[in-house]
Amino acid sequence: MKEYASDKLRNVALVGHQGAGKTTLVEALLYNTGAINRIGRVEEKTTVSDWDEDEKERGSSLSTALIPLEFEDHKINVLDAPGMTDFQGEIKNAIRVADSVIVVVDAVAGVEVGTELAWEYAQVYQQPIIVTINKLDRENANFERTMDSLRLHFPDYKFIPVMLPIGEEANFSGVINLLTMKAYYGPGKDRSDLPAELQDIADAGRTTLVEAAAEADDAYIEKYFSEGNLTNDEIRDGMRKAARDAYLKTVPVFVTSGVKNIGTVPLMEALIVYVSPPTQRRVTVIPASGEKEFLTAPQSDEGPLAAYVFKSINDRFVGALNYFRIFSGNIQTGHNYFNINHNVEEKFNSLLVMRGKEQLPVTILHVGDIGVVAKLNATKTGDTFTSKAKPLQVTRPEFPEPLYTIAVNPKTQADSAKIGTILTSLCQADPTLRWRQDPDVKQTIVEGMGEAHVNLAINRAKHLGVGMEIVMPKVPYKETIAQTHSDFYRHKKQSGGAGQFAEVHLRLEPNPGGGFQYSTQVVGGVISQSFLPSIEKGINSVLGEGVVAGYPIVDVKAIVFDGKEHPVDSKDIAFQIAGREAFKLVFEKAIPTLLEPIMDVQITVPETMMGDIISDLNTRRGRVQGMDTLGHKSIVTAQVPYAEMMRYANDLRSITGARGIYTMKFSHYEQVPAHLTQSIIAAHKAEQAAAST
Numbered sequence: 283m284k285e286y287a288s289d290k291l292r293n294v295a296l297v298g299h300q301g302a303g304k305t306t307l308v309e310a311l312l313y314n315t316g317a318i319n320r321i322g323r324v325e326e327k328t329t330v331s332d333w334d335e336d337e338k339e340r341g342s343s344l345s346t347a348l349i350p351l352e353f354e355d356h357k358i359n360v361l362d363a364p365g366m367t368d369f370q371g372e373i374k375n376a377i378r379v380a381d382s383v384i385v386v387v388d389a390v391a392g393v394e395v396g397t398e399l400a401w402e403y404a405q406v407y408q409q410p411i412i413v414t415i416n417k418l419d420r421e422n423a424n425f426e427r428t429m430d431s432l433r434l435h436f437p438d439y440k441f442i443p444v445m446l447p448i449g450e451e452a453n454f455s456g457v458i459n460l461l462t463m464k465a466y467y468g469p470g471k472d473r474s475d476l477p478a479e480l481q482d483i484a485d486a487g488r489t490t491l492v493e494a495a496a497e498a499d500d501a502y503i504e505k506y507f508s509e510g511n512l513t514n515d516e517i518r519d520g521m522r523k524a525a526r527d528a529y530l531k532t533v534p535v536f537v538t539s540g541v542k543n544i545g546t547v548p549l550m551e552a553l554i555v556y557v558s559p560p561t562q563r564r565v566t567v568i569p570a571s572g573e574k575e576f577l578t579a580p581q582s583d584e585g586p587l588a589a590y591v592f593k594s595i596n597d598r599f600v601g602a603l604n605y606f607r608i609f610s611g612n613i614q615t616g617h618n619y620f621n622i623n624h625n626v627e628e629k630f631n632s633l634l635v636m637r638g639k640e641q642l643p644v645t646i647l648h649v650g651d652i653g654v655v656a657k658l659n660a661t662k663t664g665d666t667f668t669s670k671a672k673p674l675q676v677t678r679p680e681f682p683e684p685l686y687t688i689a690v691n692p693k694t695q696a697d698s699a700k701i702g703t704i705l706t707s708l709c710q711a712d713p714t715l716r717w718r719q720d721p722d723v724k725q726t727i728v729e730g731m732g733e734a735h736v737n738l739a740i741n742r743a744k745h746l747g748v749g750m751e752i753v754m755p756k757v758p759y760k761e762t763i764a765q766t767h768s769d770f771y772r773h774k775k776q777s778g779g780a781g782q783f784a785e786v787h788l789r790l791e792p793n794p795g796g797g798f799q800y801s802t803q804v805v806g807g808v809i810s811q812s813f814l815p816s817i818e819k820g821i822n823s824v825l826g827e828g829v830v831a832g833y834p835i836v837d838v839k840a841i842v843f844d845g846k847e848h849p850v851d852s853k854d855i856a857f858q859i860a861g862r863e864a865f866k867l868v869f870e871k872a873i874p875t876l877l878e879p880i881m882d883v884q885i886t887v888p889e890t891m892m893g894d895i896i897s898d899l900n901t902r903r904g905r906v907q908g909m910d911t912l913g914h915k916s917i918v919t920a921q922v923p924y925a926e927m928m929r930y931a932n933d934l935r936s937i938t939g940a941r942g943i944y945t946m947k948f949s950h951y952e953q954v955p956a957h958l959t960q961s962i963i964a965a966h967k968a969e970q971a972a973a974s975t
């Protein structure tokens with residue numbers, strides 16, 4: 283691929299709800315530039331973006347694809363992000379490294395959950411937004427209604443059409459460009475005169491556009507008032523400024539159909555005109571001093587190197603690849619660069635530009651560009667390449683806590699040996715995925731943002747040669763007691779051989795929030811000093827296993843207050859056994875109870891669904907703590923037992939038709955209600971009985 287200087291580069295994240303037509307739109311854009319000779323279809327698994335085998339299987343994007351468009355001497359790096367909320371890590375990272383965001387909105391459905399999510403991230407990273415109202419060729423598509431939906435959902439923003447549709451649904455045939463005041467049919471390469479019946483609408487649209495552009499600059503306002511018009515270059519410049527202005531919040535609106543390839547050339551032109559070159563970027567870095575600072579714009583090839591790795595993959599066909607964006611400096615084949623996060627130099631032998639899965643070798647990438655490097659050793663998502671001389675670390679975005687948990691078992695002995703390495707590498711590549719060996723529930727736990735997300739991880743592990751079966755994760759309960767109780771246990775073995783004797787009197791007291799504590803109050807030396815640690819050892823052996831339900835024991839004080847010993851038969855092992863058995867005995871009588879994790883949950887749904895959400899929370903033993911409205915959205919905060927939230931990602935989707943999102947994080951442990959405790963204990967005993975027969 284050709285070499286592009288930074289003023290010829292543009293980076294855009296293509297985001298929006300799943301199914302809005304992003305991947306298909308990219309096909310049309312590639313086709314227009316001559317990179318492909320036919321527009322691929324998601325249904326036929328022939329698109330450039332959805333190249334991964336899992337994506338083909340599911341028929342939708344699961345991760346961000348990098349698609350460089352070479353158009354009018356420019357290279358536009360399009361990051362085609364997935365739409366499902368399960369993959370919000372991918373969406374965030376794409377927006378983070380782009381300089382502008384195109385939100386694709388379905389002209390039938392209007393604003394959807396994925397639209398709002400994308401919008402929220404664009405705001406977080408202060409990225410200017412361009413909207414394209416897409417699929418205008420579909421039955422029931424409606425430009426004005428979609429505009430209304432945008433205004434309703436994002437009331438702080440001003441939506442200014444730059445293109446207007448010619449026809450709708452099956453009659454959608456082209457766009458009116460309000461800058462040139464010409465009609466562009468099909469993809470929009472050639473201009474024709476405006477159809478007479480659209481002249482009035484076009485005139486009104488032009489006025490709105492000119493006024494919006496004028497607002498961004500005092501000189502333009504003055505000119506507009508005195509002369510009544512602006513030049514097209516002034517309009518473009520004004521719109522570019524207005525889109526970046528935190529106060530004006532102006533969003534240029536385009537109209538397209540990917541499948542029919544209509545309005546796509548003006549959209550590409552817009553990407554060059556309305557998106558700033560990547561050297562103007564405000565980016566936070568952490569230098570050696572540790573104090574955050576901004577890289578001053580314009581960034582240049584000569585500046586200190588700061589290249590951020592926003593995606594790593596390890597695919598069995600394309601191998602291990604790291605995708606990075608250069609915020610400062612440049613990167614060249616054959617050079618070594620310093621990975622500050624892992625404190626290692628990595629050699630860039632294979633520098634590439636990717637088009638979907640197609641690898642195009644390059645020798646240099648300039649400041650602002652997005653590229654890929656193959657075959658590194660240590661580098662993973664979130665790392666920064668920099669120079670040792672002036673180390674800079676690009677700050678990572680914050681990622682949400684996981685929402686969906688599964689447990690996995692290796693399928694075979696061989697799988698069991700590899701499972702840890704593979705899961706670790708998948709989690710390093712994806713900051714929203716986690717795994718751990720949980721000693722409390724004795725399971726291998728994998729956590730992510732939703733069922734599709736964790737299933738994809740398990741599938742990828744399978745492709746990498748590790749078979750796993752998914753099982754239900756256990757709730758990490760803890761055992762404790764509700765009442766003080768004392769009793770004793772005598773261990774006696776005096777038939778044949780060396781005898782054993784020990785007697786331990788033990789009191790257990792609840793110790794809320796204080797963990798486990800062991801102490802002795804033995805008076806008059808009834809138990810020798812040397813046996814006291816033996817008793818403690820015996821008790822400790824039970825703490826991890828639990829007494830009644832197989833969960834670890836917390837918040838209990840154990841006090842040895844009396845006992846007996848035998849001059850010959852008392853020994854370490856005898857006191858260990860007596861301590862252990864005394865503990866179990868007293869624990870069973872001290873009203874054993876279970877503690878369960880309680881989560882802080884925040885749920886955002888359309889206002890009309892708030893009632894359904896609250897009544898559902900009631901069935902989950904949830905305590906609603908607050909209700910808020912933000913625009914037409916309701917936000918419910920609640921504390922809910924983790925046991926009731928394990929499959930909430932799926933349940934919320936079905937209650938709201940995928941129009942709800944939520945976050946969840948651990949708050950504290952709390953006592954499980956008595957009737958539930960009884961059934962959990964009974965289930966554990968039944969399981970043990972079954973295992974021992």
Ligand SMILES: Nc1nc2c(ncn2[C@@H]2O[C@H](COP(=O)(O)OP(=O)(O)O)[C@@H](O)[C@H]2O)c(=O)[nH]1
Pocket residue numbers: 298299300301302303304305306307323324325341342343365416417418419420538539540541542
């Ligand atoms: N009628 C029509 N269908 C489209 C258009 N673009 C995409 N589709 C269809 O909508 C579905 C989702 O498209 P896709 O590109 O995967 O959407 P993405 O999830 O946003 O990437 C597919 O069935 C496409 O064939 C369009 O412009 N018009």
Ligand SMILES: [Mg+2]
Pocket residue numbers: 304305306331342343362363364365
């Ligand atoms: Mg897609």
